[in-house]
Amino acid sequence: MSCKSCDAGHFRSSLEYTCPSHGGWGMVRIGMLIPESHQIFVCPSACGRHGALGAIKQGLKNRLSYLYLEESDVISGYDDAIYDAVEELLVRLQKRPKVIIVFVSCLDDLIGTDENAVMAELSNRYPDVKFRMGHMNPIQTDSDEPPLVSIWKNVYSLMERTVDTVKPAVNMLGNYVAIDEKSEFIKVLKELGIDVYHIENLNTYEELKDMGNHALNILLTSAVEKVAGQLEKEQNMAYLKAPVNYNLKEIKAGYQALFEKLAEIGQLGGSVSSERIEIPAKVEEILIDSEKRALSAIQKAKMLIGDRDIHIDYSAFVHPFSAAKFFYENGFSIKKIYAKEMDENDADYQWVKNETDIEIIPIKKHDIVHMWKEHEDSISIGLEAAYVSGSRHVVSVFQDEKMYGYHGICLLMEHLINCIKEDVDLEDVINKAGLVV
Amino acid sequence: MGKLCMTLPPFSPDYSGVCSALFPFDTLTVLHDASGCTGNYTGYDEARWFRSRSPIYCSGLREIDAILGDDEKLIQKILYALEDIKPEMIAVVGSPVPMVIGTDMEGIAAEIENRTGIMAVGFPTTGIKYYPQGIAMVYKKVVQRILEEDNTQAVKEENTVNILGATPIDFGRSGTIEELTKFLEENGITVRKTLWENVKKSDVVQLKHAACNIVVSNAGIELAEYMEKEYGIPYVTGLPYGEKYADIWLAEVKKVLTGETSKVSSAAGANEEVLGSIKDSAESSAKILILGEQVQCNSIRNAIFAETGENCDVAGICGWDNRFAEAKDTFLESEAEIEQILNADKYECIIGDPLYKDLLHTDKKFCVHPHYAVSSKLGNEETRSLIGKKVF
Known part of the structure; x- marks a missing residue:
């Protein structure tokens, strides 16, 4: 059954349905990271x-x-x-x-x-x-x-700058779970002599406070822009917006932006010139190798998944329209995006809406009760998509967890390949996810 | 529950009681809140939510709507939903914010009914009270209203009963209500209606043709009393828990079906002739404490007494009726009170929700009887029906 609001192409304000799959970390769990x-x-x-x-x-x-x-x-x-x-x-x-x-x-x-x-x-x-x-x-x-x-x-805001000379370290802000330790991002920074911190890995309040003495805050989501701006203003902590992206060109551009920022704040050693930022050969090597791995992972996943329909949602990806673009451009059969909201200024949303036949479904709209379990053979990435579609094959990830950079693509492809190996007990998966509305 | 609470989760609130009782009806239900209250109900208070299609929604209340008192926005959203959902009834349910700004839930419902011609009911729930009040509110404002608006004569059908007060907030996924129905049917008693499964307005009027009402929780008492007064239908409280007590309870039901007056089967003195004098035994100190929903706890007590002759004390949470209490039973209103009674030296054994274990200071025998209003789905694996079975 089709959904009227999608045909209308907009998210009209309506009564909101709450699927059993709805929810996230909630305020309590996020606060408990302290x-x-x-x-x-x-x-x-x-x-x-x-x-x-x-x-x-x-x-x-x-x-x-x-x-x-x-x-x-x-x-x-x-x-x-x-x-x-x-x-x-x-x-x-x-x-x-x-x-x-x-x-x-x-x-x-x-x-x-x-x-x-x-x-x-x-x-x-x-x-x-x-x-x-x-x-x-x-x-x-x-x-x-x-x-x-x-x-x-x-x-x-509990981070506190207490030193004049910052430590060669960056803080990843806004993601609930630290990015995978095998990520090339961590290897690249290590090669540059920079440590990567995430609040999940801290044991004491003093360690959190000390993150204020690190050179750079890297923002993975827009939800941390406000506090990052406040920290920059009040405590002179530099920041860089670097959201998760699965587009290879964007990832490459993201690394370039990172190197420029590190150079700007004096964290790139002596290899900075006004013309060009020189990156150590080893770093270039890591990035080239990681890109190759990502391309290979995409090819492998495509071969194994074939034309199977893919449905994704806003709970799995912070930027579901960008993720949809990745799947579409790489030849996957992406069919539906279950979204909570959309931003008319989001270029990826406009691209999906105007350039593709991918269906955009407002997950909270009242008539969602009429449309489920119609796509059991599809793959769903995200529990909301899984619940409504009735997919037997489900990737249970929340907000790009652990995925970042080229290695993030490898992880995503690995999830896809693994999910088709067995049918999922969705109720059990949802219960274990411990979602809070 | 009063003041500081460090161990237990908050218990199911009144608006969850309303939504749970309305769940089986063909109703478009709107919880007037921002999202969290609806999340409480759908995520933790409604055991039937997964794969259900019950149109229960959040209004998506925002600060500007609250400040401006923009009730029309809510009404417009409901009218928009009615383009796709065709319910027999509409319910608008309050939460803490409507309480603070004094939203007239009943007035909004009246306006919706006036505009749509569909029966609409407003519930001034607050999130401060507990689920039994919500369930009772549905019975009073919905069931009683439907019964009152129906002009047909009540024609009693022999050997038939209704089950009142059954919601998953008390029984979770234990299968208790299904087994109760089976138990009654196997003993020649037909269950006409259970306010638990899908019901239409036309089904509700059938309630008055039953020969007896079975009240399985505190929340069902008020409706049972109303039906006794208006239609002369007697009622029996309690559940046929335990091997021996199931037969005793069944005999009580049969007596009522053949013309005896209502039996509050767990109240002081009510079962003296069949169970012996519980009241007398209560004078000697009970070593077992049963903590939970009062009607269920009373039934567990009767089952234990029937099996072993041992008496128990009952402590209730969320809802209480002194008429169904023994002398040493008590209603608990805070975590501190619960902690105190659980740790009282005289109790060697506790029967109750598994989360109460965390309040025990010393090792005691603990028999798990999950209460969905407390531990929600966390107790699913340990929940079971006690109908006709040895209790503990």
């Missing part, structure tokens, strides 16, 4: 249920507490209740946290708790603990600071 931190949610009990159950699944619940609000708290304000709860929390926790995020939910945006005052009071009472005010407020989804932007701001 080592030695604890979270306390101050909200009606209902607001915390999905986050708490998700945290139990992830083994994080011992770092998550709740202060449930009653109607009377909403009417009279709850600043004092927060102070009392934090005091009790610090008494009862066996290990004192280095960081506490006090989360509020949507309703706080309407009653206007003075968060600066609350943070100042808590910092004054407990100077050995860093406090942040978190907002689990999807009601702000359309604003300039939606929840994802807000939580990344909380996380990375």
